[in-house]
Amino acid sequence: MRKIFALMASAVLLQGALMAQNIKSVPEKDVKVNYVKDFQRQVKDATDVAWWQVDSLTYKVTYFDAEKSRQAMVFSNKGSETHYYIDKQYYPAAIRDTVSHQYSDYKLNEVWVRKMRGKMTYQATIVKMGGFLWWRKIKDAKTLNWEVDGKYIGE
Numbered sequence: 001m002r003k004i005f006a007l008m009a010s011a012v013l014l015q016g017a018l019m020a021q022n023i024k025s026v027p028e029k030d031v032k033v034n035y036v037k038d039f040q041r042q043v044k045d046a047t048d049v050a051w052w053q054v055d056s057l058t059y060k061v062t063y064f065d066a067e068k069s070r071q072a073m074v075f076s077n078k079g080s081e082t083h084y085y086i087d088k089q090y091y092p093a094a095i096r097d098t099v100s101h102q103y104s105d106y107k108l109n110e111v112w113v114r115k116m117r118g119k120m121t122y123q124a125t126i127v128k129m130g131g132f133l134w135w136r137k138i139k140d141a142k143t144l145n146w147e148v149d150g151k152y153i154g155e
Contacts, residue, residue, distance in 0.1 A: 023060065026053045035059055035075040043073070072112075081116035083123070094150030095124050102152075106142070113148075121153070122146040 028036055031051050039046075039061050046063035054060055058076040065071055072083040091111050099108045106126035114123045123145055130139035145153040 023052045023054050026051050026059070031059050031061075032075070035061075038075065038080065039073055043071075079117065081114055083112040083114055085110060085112045091124075092122065092146075092150060094152070095122060095144075095146060098144070098146070098152050099124070099126055103142070103144075106140075109141070114145075120148050122148065 028049075028051050030053075043063065043065070045066040049061060049063045052060040052062070054074070054076075058074065060072055060074045062070070062072045070085040072085070074081045074083070091108065095111055096108065099106060103126050106128050109125040109127045111122060111124040114121050123143055126142050126144060127138045128140040129136050131137045142155055144155055147153060
């Protein structure tokens with residue numbers, strides 16, 4: 001039951017973060033064929049696959065792997081990158097500390113390891129919420145970057 005709740009909560013947070021970035025859901029048939037084939041070649045055991053259009057040249061696919069870990073891949077003309085999402089209880093202290101000290105008006109939304117061209121970094125989205133009581137809306141969202149040793153790179 002806890003896992004189901006956690007999956008639903010992460011889906012809602014992901015949906016909110018994606019909307020804050022003006023990303024829209026698209027059916028697989030509307031994604032460039034080479035992106036779909038590349039994804040299917042690299043990830044054979046994906047479940048709960050969802051495609052998103054970031055802009056006219058960039059697509060993101062979110063999915064769960066065989067171990068039920070949430071992941072994503074981003075495809076563009078510049079290449080592809082993979083995101084390995086981290087459970088909240090395992091967020092690195094350097095990330096939590098940076099957000100709490102330098103972005104105290106924001107809430108840490110999600111953290112992932114980004115792998116691109118063999119280089120790995122941490123990335124996190126932070127959000128500033130607005131609204132009243134039950135009607136909450138993301139007012140602002142930022143993506144922050146860290147080296148794997150915990151050194152803060154910037155927005």
